[in-house]
Amino acid sequence: MTKQISSVVTLFFLISALVILLEGCSKEKEEAGAVQKKETTETVKDKSESKNFSAGAAAGKELFYMKSGSNNISCADCHNDGTNSDNPLTKYFSDIRGADKRTSTYHGKFKGEDVKKHASGASVCWENYLKMKTPLTDEQINNLNEFYATLTSPDAKTEIVYETIALPSKNKAKLKEVQKVITGLNGDPVKGEEKFKLSCGTCHGENAKIKKVPDIFDEFEGNVKSIVFNVRFGDGAMPFYNEEKLSNQELADIAAYIMKRNEK
Ligand code: HEC
Ligand code: HEC
CATH class of the missing domain: 1.10.760 (Cytochrome Bc1 Complex; Chain D, domain 2)
Known part of the structure; x- marks a missing residue:
């Protein structure tokens, strides 16, 4: 009787060992497969990049x-x-x-x-x-x-000509004229807010993503003329905007918005 029990126990252990062994093997295979798959996708990616990219x-x-x-x-x-x-x-x-x-x-x-x-x-x-x-x-x-x-583009240009008073040197005489034009325009702060978000909001205001930028909505000491100066000439890390891309009327609207935000 005891002999019979012990052989059943032995058989049970043998079967369990076999099951564990088989499971382990298939797992290893799976892992090997995964590694191989990863390598293949990487090679494909490298190849596609090297076609256009040195x-x-x-x-x-x-x-x-x-x-x-x-x-x-x-x-x-x-x-x-x-x-x-x-x-x-x-x-x-x-x-x-x-x-x-x-x-x-x-x-x-x-x-x-x-x-x-x-x-x-x-x-x-x-x-x-x-x-x-x-x-x-x-x-x-x-x-x-x-x-x-x-990089290719159907309308890539051999030279870009842009209307600006900032280059090749800052044209101060022309700036005075532009300041006069813009202070004479009726700026719309509502339109200005929309335009500001697109053309200045990356750097200034609530959603700015850039570091070390002056706050122009609180304790701003400038005026419409100085805003025109900053925008048309650029200043330090701030780029200049040329007239084709940001018109005088749009700049007047933006300036009206900035001045309105600063009213206390
Ligand atoms: C790429 C980031 C960037 C963008 C975009 C940008 N600015 Fe600026 N701006 C700056 C930085 C930086 C300064 C500080 C310049 C300095 O003193 O070096 C500045 C300064 C100014 C000042 C002067 C602040 C003061 O206290 O005197 C005004 C006004 C101004 N910006 C308005 C604008 C307007 C309006 C636009 C959009 C048409 C704009 N900026 C777009 C970065 C930016
Ligand atoms: C804050 C905005 C800003 C950043 C950041 C910036 N640039 Fe510019 N870049 C300008 C402005 C403004 C001009 C002159 C006006 C224009 O081209 O629209 C210019 C001009 C250029 C031009 C000449 C275009 C032409 O044909 O006249 C090239 C090329 C250029 N940038 C490349 C770069 C590269 C590369 C970087 C990064 C190392 C860079 N820029 C970063 C604003 C920027």
Whole structure:
């Protein structure tokens, strides 16, 4: 009798051991399969990227999307590369597509060889708008140039001509005229609020995403004229807006909104 029980027990143990062993094996197989699957998708992704992207272009793209440590702004906040037009500010500044093919950039500031050497003008933005302490390196410039070359657009331009009084130098005489025009217009603060959200709201106000920006809704000491000065000339990390993209009437509306918010 005891012999019988012990053999049943032994059999039970043997079967359990077998079940555990089999389960373990299939699990290992599953895991191996998962690893293999992961490797395959990664290779596919690498291949598709390398079709359009060299290592340099990929590094250039990374730089284009990198947030500056000093004020949290990136190139992609201001310029469209064909994929980020959702960002409202890209409507106000030039399209980056075709920047490598331009014969002149930054309103004639860079021509000929200088276009490539300054990554089509990015060197200015790097220092002024991203507030970087050290200039772009030759490698970073090459990377940006390679990145531009991967971007195509049906209407890419060899030169962008924009109506501005900020370039090639700040035209102070013209500013006075513009200030007179804008103070003479009837600004609509309701329209101004809408426009402000799109053209200034990334940096100023309640939904600002940028660091170290002055508060212009509280204890603002300026007036309509000084707002025109800041917007048409730009100031430090603030870009200038040209007349084609932001009209005098729109600027008058924005100024009316800012002044209204500051009424106490
Ligand atoms: C705060 C907004 C802002 C940021 C950030 C910025 N730029 Fe600009 N960029 C401008 C303005 C303003 C101009 C001159 C007017 C224009 O092109 O609309 C300009 C001009 C340029 C031009 C020349 C366009 C032309 O053909 O005249 C290039 C190229 C450029 N930027 C690249 C870059 C790159 C690359 C970065 C990131 C390192 C960058 N920018 C960051 C605002 C910005
Ligand atoms: C990319 C971010 C950015 C955008 C976009 C921007 N600003 Fe600015 N703005 C700044 C920064 C930074 C300063 C401070 C400039 C400095 O002193 O270096 C500033 C300064 C100002 C000042 C002066 C503040 C003072 O206390 O004197 C005014 C007015 C102003 N901006 C209005 C505007 C308006 C209006 C718009 C939209 C049409 C706008 N800004 C868009 C970043 C921005």
